[in-house]
Amino acid sequence: MSTYRIQGATGEWEVVIGLEVHAQVTSNAKLFSGASTAFGAEPNTQVSLIDAAMPGMLPVPNRECIRQAVRTGMAIEAEINRWSRFDRKNYFYADLPQGYQISQLYHPLVGEGSLTIEADEKAGIPQDKVVGIERIHVEQDAGKLMHDQHPTMSYVDLNRCGVALMEIVSRPDMRSPAEAGAYLRKLRTILRYVGSCDGNMEEGSMRADVNVSVRRPGEEFGTRTETKNVNSVRFVMQAIEHEANRQVDLIENGGTVVQETRLFDPNSGTTRSMRSKEDAHDYRYFPDPDLLPLELDDAFLEECRASLPELPDAKRRRYVEELGLSDYNAAVLTAEVETFARFETLLAETAKRLGKSEKDVATQVANWSLSVAPGVMNALGDEANPAHATAGAQAAILQMQAAGEISGGQAKEIFEIVLKTGRAPAEIAETEGLKQQSDTGAIQAEIDKVLAANADKVEEYRGGKDKLFGFFVGQTMKAMQGKANPAVVNELLKAKLG
Amino acid sequence: MSVDQTTVAKIASLARIKMSEDELARMAPELSQILDWVEQLGEVDTSQVEPMTAVIPNTLRLRDDAIDADPLTGGDKRDAVLANAPAAEHGFFGVPKVIE
Amino acid sequence: MTELTELGVKAIRDGVAAGDFTALEVAEAHNAAVAAAGELNAFIVTTPDHALAAAEKVDSDRAAGKALGAMAGVPIGMKDLFATQGVQTTAASHILERFTPEYESTVSQNLWNAGAGMLGKLNLDQFAMGSSNETSYFGNVVSPWRHKDGGNADLAPGGSSGGSSAVVAARIAPAATGTDTGGSIRQPAAFTGICGIKPTYGRCSRWGVVAFASSLDQAGPMARSVEDCAIMLEAMAGFDPKDSTSLDLPVPEWEANLSADLRGKKVGIPREYRMEGTDPEILESWERGKEWLRDAGAEVVDISLPHTKYALPAYYIIAPAEASSNLARYDGVRYGLRELPDGAGLQDMYAATRAEGFGDEVKRRILIGTYVLSAGFYDAYYNQAQRVRTLIARDFEKAWAQCDVILAPTTPTAAFALGDKTDDPLAMYLNDVFAVPASLAGLPAMSVPAMLNGDGLPLGLQLIGKAFDEQGVLNAGLAIQQRAGFDAKPEKWW
Numbered sequence A: 001m002s003t004y005r006i007q008g009a010t011g012e013w014e015v016v017i018g019l020e021v022h023a024q025v026t027s028n029a030k031l032f033s034g035a036s037t038a039f040g041a042e043p044n045t046q047v048s049l050i051d052a053a054m055p056g057m058l059p060v061p062n063r064e065c066i067r068q069a070v071r072t073g074m075a076i077e078a079e080i081n082r083w084s085r086f087d088r089k090n091y092f093y094a095d096l097p098q099g100y101q102i103s104q105l106y107h108p109l110v111g112e113g114s115l116t117i118e119a120d121e122k123a124g125i126p127q128d129k130v131v132g133i134e135r136i137h138v139e140q141d142a143g144k145l146m147h148d149q150h151p152t153m154s155y156v157d158l159n160r161c162g163v164a165l166m167e168i169v170s171r172p173d174m175r176s177p178a179e180a181g182a183y184l185r186k187l188r189t190i191l192r193y194v195g196s197c198d199g200n201m202e203e204g205s206m207r208a209d210v211n212v213s214v215r216r217p218g219e220e221f222g223t224r225t226e227t228k229n230v231n232s233v234r235f236v237m238q239a240i241e242h243e244a245n246r247q248v249d250l251i252e253n254g255g256t257v258v259q260e261t262r263l264f265d266p267n268s269g270t271t272r273s274m275r276s277k278e279d280a281h282d283y284r285y286f287p288d289p290d291l292l293p294l295e296l297d298d299a300f301l302e303e304c305r306a307s308l309p310e311l312p313d314a315k316r317r318r319y320v321e322e323l324g325l326s327d328y329n330a331a332v333l334t335a336e337v338e339t340f341a342r343f344e345t346l347l348a349e350t351a352k353r354l355g356k357s358e359k360d361v362a363t364q365v366a367n368w369s370l371s372v373a374p375g376v377m378n379a380l381g382d383e384a385n386p387a388h389a390t391a392g393a394q395a396a397i398l399q400m401q402a403a404g405e406i407s408g409g410q411a412k413e414i415f416e417i418v419l420k421t422g423r424a425p426a427e428i429a430e431t432e433g434l435k436q437q438s439d440t441g442a443i444q445a446e447i448d449k450v451l452a453a454n455a456d457k458v459e460e461y462r463g464g465k466d467k468l469f470g471f472f473v474g475q476t477m478k479a480m481q482g483k484a485n486p487a488v489v490n491e492l493l494k495a496k497l498g
Numbered sequence B: 001m002s003v004d005q006t007t008v009a010k011i012a013s014l015a016r017i018k019m020s021e022d023e024l025a026r027m028a029p030e031l032s033q034i035l036d037w038v039e040q041l042g043e044v045d046t047s048q049v050e051p052m053t054a055v056i057p058n059t060l061r062l063r064d065d066a067i068d069a070d071p072l073t074g075g076d077k078r079d080a081v082l083a084n085a086p087a088a089e090h091g092f093f094g095v096p097k098v099i100e
Numbered sequence C: 001m002t003e004l005t006e007l008g009v010k011a012i013r014d015g016v017a018a019g020d021f022t023a024l025e026v027a028e029a030h031n032a033a034v035a036a037a038g039e040l041n042a043f044i045v046t047t048p049d050h051a052l053a054a055a056e057k058v059d060s061d062r063a064a065g066k067a068l069g070a071m072a073g074v075p076i077g078m079k080d081l082f083a084t085q086g087v088q089t090t091a092a093s094h095i096l097e098r099f100t101p102e103y104e105s106t107v108s109q110n111l112w113n114a115g116a117g118m119l120g121k122l123n124l125d126q127f128a129m130g131s132s133n134e135t136s137y138f139g140n141v142v143s144p145w146r147h148k149d150g151g152n153a154d155l156a157p158g159g160s161s162g163g164s165s166a167v168v169a170a171r172i173a174p175a176a177t178g179t180d181t182g183g184s185i186r187q188p189a190a191f192t193g194i195c196g197i198k199p200t201y202g203r204c205s206r207w208g209v210v211a212f213a214s215s216l217d218q219a220g221p222m223a224r225s226v227e228d229c230a231i232m233l234e235a236m237a238g239f240d241p242k243d244s245t246s247l248d249l250p251v252p253e254w255e256a257n258l259s260a261d262l263r264g265k266k267v268g269i270p271r272e273y274r275m276e277g278t279d280p281e282i283l284e285s286w287e288r289g290k291e292w293l294r295d296a297g298a299e300v301v302d303i304s305l306p307h308t309k310y311a312l313p314a315y316y317i318i319a320p321a322e323a324s325s326n327l328a329r330y331d332g333v334r335y336g337l338r339e340l341p342d343g344a345g346l347q348d349m350y351a352a353t354r355a356e357g358f359g360d361e362v363k364r365r366i367l368i369g370t371y372v373l374s375a376g377f378y379d380a381y382y383n384q385a386q387r388v389r390t391l392i393a394r395d396f397e398k399a400w401a402q403c404d405v406i407l408a409p410t411t412p413t414a415a416f417a418l419g420d421k422t423d424d425p426l427a428m429y430l431n432d433v434f435a436v437p438a439s440l441a442g443l444p445a446m447s448v449p450a451m452l453n454g455d456g457l458p459l460g461l462q463l464i465g466k467a468f469d470e471q472g473v474l475n476a477g478l479a480i481q482q483r484a485g486f487d488a489k490p491e492k493w494w
């Protein structure tokens, strides 16, 4: 249970939050036309006659957009509706050429599902929490209006118009800005795992409509407001915080919250009423007569399911249970697609080179991936070329280290040179003298010298002063300029000292 | 159901059709008459029927995710898209300034 | 040359192919007829050059020994609801005045591919909303027909394909395209003594046709014979991947399979179409129709379509609802008229543009459609209408257990005078009472001329078929055509 409360003048208030996330579906072409979805093109160049709603133009749905939404639904373990339908949402606005948005109201593609946000003590989330997802429907994005290019006109760019969106509607299950933030981050992770949305909030690939109401803890839901199109996790959290406090102030001062659409201002972190949408509440939804009901067959659903990757929760569990990683390491490694992808490649490569199981090398690879390698990279800053950090090079370093050919320190030094130059680790170790001495003959010779020079200490050791063993190791390593394999040194010393 | 002038004014505003009082006054009884007449549908027992979705048995086809595969349904045709625009500037459609 | 305009589609095509005359001669003769028919106001724009260029292409293809298309050398009229590349496409509205598409509708493209040429864009009821061609921004089309003794009162050519019916009846074009949402091919065909068929919903692509009511709109041919309709429909129809409701089926060889031999066929006579107050001459034409079909070998059986009386009210919810949404795109932003009063904001611009750009009937239907879809009314009106539509389709399904094709009158009356019903929208709507049920059920239906009434005006008979069975409809139509011997034509006065 979240303990997040707003302290009002009259007592404590609980916040109730639901999120409607619009996620741009990853596809080449738009939902109902063949125009490209690529970001950042010249205005109105990625617009078909269909997107511009020319007379007589008709929509034909893009299979990939449906497929991605279905896969997303499967990833949140939602019910997939084999029979769904597109509806028209009618309203007039300059970014909406048809005068309606093709969406799904009555029969969405994806029904009830859920996702789990992880416990985060510091953020006030004491334990894992399941957030309900009511539905996912597919719809068209609108175009874009620009207001600052001309003194008396707004300019309309329809490049985004008709791009496929998934609207992912949560239940009003969240109770704090932190929970909402965690939900968004988790949702983004899932979308990126599935590959159905790139999750790029700066480019508008994910936007949230934030529904907020307040109530006395445990009482009935209050009236909610909807703050539209908030485009970062931080802004969503800010918008909730501001909106909840505004509502509490309003109620405590004798006012009532009106159900309305609001706009978030990132500069001030506040929300304000969005009057331009006020008269558009009657959307006159009805089934789009240009489209037939969408019916999905077994083969389609099978393919969607078969193409799903291992999902974040399962992967994290596997890292802990099968690879023996710590909860923390497993969480960090599975948070981002790029992170786990790099880790898994390196893990496989390292295991292969060492002829060991992945489980046997997982901890070493995880430590390397999470602390050693990033440490070296960060220290190098701009000098490092990340492209040189191939799985092959890193596995080669880990292999030499595991074989005792190089020390941990040498591993770092070699990686540093790899990052700067792209040279092969083995060659670096060789030519830069970054290798441990495992040649027993050479070590033996140095040991003999050390023991001869410290005959008194040898006596003391043999007399029972075990602690002196470390001294002999140190002296030998020093004599070897730190390049001796400590394991070999230990072994030889033990044999010699009896 | 008969609709009064105020109702017609509301619908006209929802449909974005400007109407004078005279027009509203003329339209209200006409619409009332039509709506009264269509209301006979209420007599029909439809409790056991689904609303029609596809008049001829047919299922929705899905198209391949290809860009500009057919020039008639693809993009990259800004000139064609803007050709009939009452106000097109710098590659945009111009509309009266909108305050959000 | 004048006799070339007496020829139909088949005669022109075969004559051009045989070298009896050139396609150019045909085009020139028809261009001349178009130019001389201004009084009918049937064209919004004429495109003589289009007709000539198509004809020249056909003549040179023929000279080069190339195979000729099914419509080779046939100049036609194009209802101005079809987008034609580079040629103004208005839907007879002010709001689309001067709109010049950068694209060609699939149906018109199919016709050009088959060797047809375009005489011009035909006048119609604005956005195809009307039954008399009196709602066009570009003025009424006047029927070429006149009362035998009724003076010179201008008659309605029917609607919405009124320009199409007028030019085909008046021998200005051998054929024209029509569109039928609730009777807009069949009713004007009946009013003007020609044939017209609305195929099964989905046969002809809607891509590039200005939408009125998407779930009902179907294009079809209007011509002076059943054979000509078969030929032209074959050229127009076909699967179009750009239209989600297009039927993914091969186009049957309707022309080749025409047969007036109806032995073994059953013709259903729906008892609910015998409505009180129906014109006795209409009933008489219906009786004759039964006789003709019996004579062709068919068995005539009584059938029941119990929900017939609800078809029209259901239609007047569904069609306006879809129209109110389909016509939202006419907003003055991307094409067409823009009205920008001083100081107007975006929403004011919309309201002013649409007030100025739409005619009264279009506004009326947009308002009805907006109302029936608005919050709180959707279920009672729209959903109920779609449920009733299911029942109407079911009525037909049940009827097919008893018969192969249905015979009914096309209209409750012969053509009325322009202005007769303009003050009473409801009376106007009732004109489509026999046509609308087949539209709601998406079925193929055709009107063929049966006889002249006492006023010397044509009456049509309607044939309704099973889904996909245009052939059955055409064959029954052909049987009637052969027996009715209808060869009346309007006397030229324009």
Ligand SMILES: [Mg+2]
Residues within 6 Å of the ligand: A020, A209
């Ligand atoms: Mg929303």
Ligand SMILES: [Zn+2]
Residues within 6 Å of the ligand: A022, A139, A167
């Ligand atoms: Zn949405």
